[in-house]
Amino acid sequence: MSKALAVVAFVALSTQAIAECLSHDPYDPQCTMSDFISPIGTVQWFLNNGFDRQATLIQCSSGRFPPPAAWCANARMADKIATGGR
Numbered sequence: 001m002s003k004a005l006a007v008v009a010f011v012a013l014s015t016q017a018i019a020e021c022l023s024h025d026p027y028d029p030q031c032t033m034s035d036f037i038s039p040i041g042t043v044q045w046f047l048n049n050g051f052d053r054q055a056t057l058i059q060c061s062s063g064r065f066p067p068p069a070a071w072c073a074n075a076r077m078a079d080k081i082a083t084g085g086r
Contacts (some may be wrong), residue, residue, distance in 0.1 A: 041071040046078030053078050 021031035022031050039045065046053040059065075060072035077083070 041068065041073045041074055043078045043081070045083060046075045050082065053082070 019077065021028060023031065025031060028082055046056065056067055056071055056075040057079060067071065
């Protein structure tokens with residue numbers, strides 16, 4: 001019986017850990033401060049993370065499972081800014 005309770009507790013904690021901040025409301029209990037401090041996938045984030053920018057660009061052009069379209073667009077914009085392209 002204790003194994004069943006452990007599994008239920010694990011699933012409950014795992015579900016809470018991967019909850020998404022869909023409302024983008026700081027008072028939403030599913031949101032954490034990291035959702036507002038450094039959002040992943042923005043142009044600024046890709047400017048600050050060159051390795052991830054390049055990896056995202058590769059995945060956007062040839063990956064079997066491409067990232068969200070907004071990430072691809074933001075990575076391209078950050079790449080243009082970083083390289084001085086138009």
